[in-house]
Amino acid sequence: xxxxxxQEMNLHFRVKDALGAAVVxxxxxxxxxxxxxRDGASGLEVQTRWALLAVFIAVAFTGRITLQMxxxxxxxxxxxxxxxxPTSELTGNGSxxxxxxxxxxxxxxxxALFAGNRYVVDTAxxxxxxxxxxxxxxxxxxxxxxxxxxxxxxYAVGAYxxxxxxxxxxxxxWQCLPIAGGLAATFGVLLxxxxxxxxxxxxxxxxxxxxxxIRLVLVNWGDVTGGPNGISSIPKPTFFGLPMQxxxxxxxxxxxxGLDYSPGQRVIFLYYLILVLALLTNLLVxxxxxxxxxxxxxxxxxxxxxxxxxxxxxTNVKLSAFATGAMLAGFAGVFFAARQGFISxxxxxxxxxxxxxxxVVLGGMGSQLGVVLAASLLVILxxxxxxxxxxxxxxxxxxxxxxxxxxxxxLISHRRATVRAPGGEAKP
Amino acid sequence: xxxxxxxxxxxxxxxxxxxxxAIEDLSMTARAGEVTSVIGxxxxxxxxxxxxxxxxxxxxxxxxxxxxxxxxxxRLDAMRNVHVARVGQVxxxxxxxxxxxxxxxxxxxxxxxxxxxxEASRLSIAGMFRSKSYRRASEKAMENAxxxxxxxxxxxxxxxxxxxxxxxxxxxxxIARAMCAxxxxxCLDEPAAGLNPRESAELTALLTALSREQGIGILLIEHxxxxxxxxxxxxxxxxxxxxxxxxxxxxxxxxxxxISAYLGEDDETSSRHEAAQEKSAHA
Numbered sequence: 108x109x110x111x112x113x114q115e116m117n118l119h120f121r122v123k124d125a126l127g128a129a130v131v132x133x134x135x136x137x138x139x140x141x142x143x144x145r146d147g148a149s150g151l152e153v154q155t156r157w158a159l160l161a162v163f164i165a166v167a168f169t170g171r172i173t174l175q176m177x178x179x180x181x182x183x184x185x186x187x188x189x190x191x192x193p194t195s196e197l198t199g200n201g202s203x204x205x206x207x208x209x210x211x212x213x214x215x216x217x218x219a220l221f222a223g224n225r226y227v228v229d230t231a232x233x234x235x236x237x238x239x240x241x242x243x244x245x246x247x248x249x250x251x252x253x254x255x256x257x258x259x260x261x262y263a264v265g266a267y268x269x270x271x272x273x274x275x276x277x278x279x280x281w282q283c284l285p286i287a288g289g290l291a292a293t294f295g296v297l298l299x300x301x302x303x304x305x306x307x308x309x310x311x312x313x314x315x316x317x318x319x320x321i322r323l324v325l326v327n328w329g330d331v332t333g334g335p336n337g338i339s340s341i342p343k344p345t346f347f348g349l350p351m352q353x354x355x356x357x358x359x360x361x362x363x364x365g366l367d368y369s370p371g372q373r374v375i376f377l378y379y380l381i382l383v384l385a386l387l388t389n390l391l392v393x394x395x396x397x398x399x400x401x402x403x404x405x406x407x408x409x410x411x412x413x414x415x416x417x418x419x420x421x422t423n424v425k426l427s428a429f430a431t432g433a434m435l436a437g438f439a440g441v442f443f444a445a446r447q448g449f450i451s452x453x454x455x456x457x458x459x460x461x462x463x464x465x466x467v468v469l470g471g472m473g474s475q476l477g478v479v480l481a482a483s484l485l486v487i488l489x490x491x492x493x494x495x496x497x498x499x500x501x502x503x504x505x506x507x508x509x510x511x512x513x514x515x516x517x518l519i520s521h522r523r524a525t526v527r528a529p530g531g532e533a534k535p
Numbered sequence: 536x537x538x539x540x541x542x543x544x545x546x547x548x549x550x551x552x553x554x555x556x557a558i559e560d561l562s563m564t565a566r567a568g569e570v571t572s573v574i575g576x577x578x579x580x581x582x583x584x585x586x587x588x589x590x591x592x593x594x595x596x597x598x599x600x601x602x603x604x605x606x607x608x609x610r611l612d613a614m615r616n617v618h619v620a621r622v623g624q625v626x627x628x629x630x631x632x633x634x635x636x637x638x639x640x641x642x643x644x645x646x647x648x649x650x651x652x653x654e655a656s657r658l659s660i661a662g663m664f665r666s667k668s669y670r671r672a673s674e675k676a677m678e679n680a681x682x683x684x685x686x687x688x689x690x691x692x693x694x695x696x697x698x699x700x701x702x703x704x705x706x707x708x709x710i711a712r713a714m715c716a717x718x719x720x721x722c723l724d725e726p727a728a729g730l731n732p733r734e735s736a737e738l739t740a741l742l743t744a745l746s747r748e749q750g751i752g753i754l755l756i757e758h759x760x761x762x763x764x765x766x767x768x769x770x771x772x773x774x775x776x777x778x779x780x781x782x783x784x785x786x787x788x789x790x791x792x793x794i795s796a797y798l799g800e801d802d803e804t805s806s807r808h809e810a811a812q813e814k815s816a817h818a
Contacts, residue, residue, distance in 0.1 A: 391663075398662040399645075399652040402638075406646045409635035416589065416627050417716050418620030419649050524639045528681065528693035 117179070125171040127202040128209070132167030134480065135213060136160050138487040144226060151226075153494060171205065203521065207476050214382055218375045225371055228378050232446065234486045235381040236439055241466040241478035242388050243435030248464065249473035250396065251428035252408025254311040257298070257318025258463055261291040261433035263325060263455035265440020270338040270450050271331070280344035280445050284438060291437025292430040294321075299429035303422055306411075318460055325452040337451025343373065344380060344445045351376055377446050384442060388435055389475055395431065397525045404428050405473075405525075469510060471517025480518050540602045542567040542752040543588070543720055548597035548612075550580070550587055550776075557583040559776045561597070565720070565769070570746050570753045572763045575773035576796055581756045582630060584773070585722050588754070589627045590616035601625065601720065621650055626718035628709045630725050630756075636698025640689060640708050643697050644680035647715035652676055683711040687741070703734045714745070720752045721745070727759040735759055739766045764788065772796065 141160040144151045214231070221227040240262060247255045268287035272278040278286075298317045302310050325332045332338070343351060349360040351373040360376075361368035395401045403424045406414050414421050444450050466485055470477025488506060492499035514520065541564035550558040558580045565571040573581050586592040588599055588611055599611040601623050609623050619625050626647075635643050645652070655672030656662030662669045684690040687707040692700060697708055706726055713721055723742075727735045739762050746753045746768075757763045763770065763784070770787045772780040774796040780787055787793055 394663050395659060398656050398659050399649050400656070400659050400662075402642060402646050403649055403653070405638055405642075406635050406649075409637060410633050412591075413629070413633035413635065414646075415591075415616045416620055416629070416633070417647050417649065417712075418617055418626075419646070420617050420621075522637060522696075524642060524694060526639075526641055526645055526677065528641045528677075528684070528690070 121172055121175050124175065124202055125168050128171040128205055129164050129168040131202070131206040132164050132209065133160070135210060135483070136163045138483060138491070139213070139217075139227075142491060143224075151493065153491060167209065203476055203519065203523075210476070210479055211386070218378055223371065225374050228374050230486065230490055232374075232378045232381055234483050235378070235385050236443060236446075237463065237466055237482040237486055238479050239381065239385045239388050239439045239442075240436060240463045241470065241482050242385070242392050242475060243432045243439065244463050244467050245432075245470075245473060245475070245478055246392060246395075246404065246435070247428050247432035248467050250401065250408065251404040251425060253302075253425060253428060254307060255314045255429075255432070256311045256457070256460055256464065257314040257316070257321070258432070258436060259455045259457070259460040260298075260318040260321035261294055261436035262440040262443065262459070263321055263452075264291045264294050264433075265437030266444040266450045266454070267325065267332060267338070267440075268437070269441040269444045270341050273342050274338060274340070280342070280441065284441050287437045287441045288434040289437075291440070292434040295429040295431075295433025296426050298433075299426045303425055315457070315460075318455075318457060322452050322455055325455070333451075335452060337449060337453070338444075339449045341444050341448050341450065343448065344377070344442075346376060381442055381446075384438060388438070392431075392435075393475060400424070400427055402525055465507065469507065469517055471514075471519040471521075473522060474517065474519040477517050477519035541565060542602055543754070544600045544602075545588075546598050546600070548584070548587060548599065549595045550583055550592060551595040557776050558587065558594075558773075561773070561776070561778050563771045563778065563781065565752050565754050567719070567752045568746055568750045569768040570742055570755055570766050571769045571771065572755045572757060572767040573771050573773060574757065574760075574763055575779075578775075579773040580776040581773055582724060583776075585627060585724055585754075585756060587612065588619075589625055589722060590614050590619035603719065620716065624717060624719045625722065626713045626716045626720075627722035628713055628724055628726060630728070632702075632705045632709055634697040634705055634709060634712070637696055639694050640684070640697050640700070640711075641680055641693040643708060643712050644683060644715045645676055647712045648676045648679065648717075680711075680715055683714050686714075687711040702729045703731065706730060706734075706738075710741070714749075718751055720754060722754045722756075724756045725758060726755070727757055727762045730759075735762050738762060742766045 137160065140163050141156060143154050143156055145154055146152075214235075217231055218228050240258070243261075244255065244258050247253050247258070265287040268290050269280070269283040272283050272286065273280070298314065302313050305313060326335055328334070345351070346360050349358060349363055351360050352368070359368070360366075360372065366372070396404075403414070403419055404427075406417075406419065407421055407424050407428075411421055414424070443454070447454075462485060466478055466481040469485070470479070470481035484506075485503075488503055489499055492502055495502075510518065543565040545561060545563050548558055548561045549556065561580075561584065563571075573584060575581055583592065587594045590611065594612050597612070601609045601611050603609050603623060606622060611619055611623055611625065614623065620627075635646065638646070652669075652672055655669045657666075657669070681690070681693075684693055687710060689704060689707055689711060692704065697705065700708065706729070710723070710726060713723075726742075727738055730738060742753055742755070743766055745751065755763070755767070765784075767784050770780075770782065770784055771778055772787060772790070772793050774792075779792045779796060780790045782790075
């Protein structure tokens, strides 16, 4: 191939690649930048900011191209990357990585972009809780292929663990986090064990029952859980021991850093806290996926009998998937309890399980980025619909049906291999 | 070879499903470094026999002994399928291909080495931090996988989803995957089904080479007689769950019972067959 032809092809791919980035930027930006809410005459009003969105997309497009050019100039992109481009299974891959990086950058910058807009940061925190839950359930449903309709039970276990330990024994957020994770994982194994031989619909029914059992125990065991009244005045998490409040017994976050106290600080702190937890979750799950245990999860999803013939202990594989998923839900539950300050069985109904499952299915089973997109969609769509609340669930349902018709495999159905053979046409 | 104890010895194995006796009083042996074929018409109990060997079924009576180089004599009939594969190193393939379709060919081969890798990853903790021992183990596993990919000439599709490959290629990948699991006895259930004549010929050469070079025993269920006659050192013929003949290919080819079982009987053999059926009805 002559050098001009190579360059032409490079340009072609780069433009295509940048267009991909622009599309993703548009999708992400539409709800976050394109639409905003203001205080109007009659409560909150939705306003559009198309100009800002257009700028955002343009920046993503040009930024992506410039970055590629720079990398090319400094030979950071080795030739193998360009050679790998044409293979169909890899074209989507690079842009997915970039889209992921873009999402993380956006998430980190979000409180600065919307400084003072408490509503946006609060909603983003909710999105991140669902992202974390989605990533956890992704292990069970997306990777191991075990349809779990009672996932919210583990979320509840985490939330109540923190709620009870903090109000009765004065344990802090950071002490409760591992305890709740461990406890939720134990419950995961407890649920997993009797369901080992079940598949598909039958497994779904049993897990559904398990979710309801946990909720009913929470409702009826009034002495311990407070019954339907729940647990209130759960302490907020601290910043390395510094509480986020106006004044306290010792130093507070505001006094130590010489800031004027404002309630917004806590909102932003909680936002970053869940962001860190979610990113750690992502790191954990994507690492695990590439380890033997993660590959075994997927192998069990694909063909259990073949796994047994290969000498893989399917019991352990399934239990580890249940335990890992449950542990992550437990972490999310602790955060949820700490953020709300109040928990009751109301928060852990079947519809929560269904929402989390919808996030995983909508995002594309097993796809980490898909979960982010789906969680954003599922939290933000109902928020946007607040003005016409009667039709909100209807629109929500239609949106989900449309997505599943247009993209039956979920928003991102691309599966990334856990290992790649070196050399040949398929260099990573 | 014949002097040593046989690798696998099956003694009066019976498998009964309710009123149906799928295998009746079957005894046979298979040796390391040899290909032993199990043939017979449809419904003769061949696949049931494999399921009994590999712990997928628990035999009603009889025993299956494996002479393992490290663990001594193992009773396969008393072991669960996972342990047959893991401890006994008896690896099987399936009549209908059972690859992990959405995973890549290379991933399929890595999963076959799951137990070694899982141990090296020390409950995933060492693996999570990419410890030296884990990295070494996974490099070795990768090397092993690549060797078998080359050997089965599927190296170029290593990164493609296994389920997207044509049938003949999937058959080869399945054998590569089985070999990655480090078997001492490889049980192949109709590996030539659906292959074209050229692919069958390649398979024949491969099986002979595998048994000779690796010194493993190969147990083969196959309908394609051109493959069976070329590759087998020893043939066991089943019909209605019973062994009707056993021996090297040359004698099996000439055996009138075998011919009648496959082709239906002519007048001479019909009386003998009726007698056999009567006997089975009594039993």
